[in-house]
């Protein structure tokens with residue numbers, strides 16, 4: 001028994017020591033207090049009472065490991081997000097024809113390229129609004145099975161709402177991609193600056209155009225069921241430095257205050 005307690009004590013000391021105090025859940029963001037001299041111009045920096053904080057995304061796929069931010073190591077906790085099993089009856093949306101497969105891979109490159117965008121026109125304070133009134137139908141992080149076969153985890157938030165429900169911009173930004181895509185249907189990406197972006201899938205209608213500047217709260221489209229879906233919903237993704245973070249976290253009241 002005593003031996004067991006000593007092992008626990010030592011292992012907790014070791015884990016404290018190796019994490020150096022920095023740790024967080026996958027899909028969340030971590031605010032790292034910066035020294036005056038650190039040049040972090042390529043990151044989202046938020047200032048409070050004269051102190052600068054770098055906002056760092058904690059990737060889902062680094063659970064149980066560390067990410068490095070300058071001289072700091074941040075440990076990503078392991079977290080069980082549960083799973084979701086869906087059935088898609090239209091098998092041509094699951095087992096793609098050669099044409100669809102070529103189309104889907106071309107589109108995924110276009111999307112990946114757009115998500116590399118880094119601009120400085122806007123700077124978010126990370127207090128996003130909810131983009132649509134509805135019911136959460138699938139949360140961030142769920143392990144996904146389509147027709148019983150395992151797929152990539154669901155790193156977005158699904159909000160179910162009737163077709164035609166208004167979707168608004170949760171934060172100001174610029175439209176950097178808009179179009180009709182195989183998986184995402186009518187789809188658009190907003191750039192909120194400093195590596196923070198958000199995307200909106202399966203829309204029945206898009207109300208904005210390429211390069212348009214959008215205010216927070218402005219209507220950008222309507223909920224639909226275009227692309228690969230089981231019913232009308234908004235599939236909403238939020239990216240920071242190309243890492244998909246949990247959209248549900250940043251719509252919480254006083255989110256920014258809670259992490260500083």
Ligand SMILES: [Zn+2]
Pocket residue numbers: 138154156157158234235236
């Ligand atoms: Zn989804």
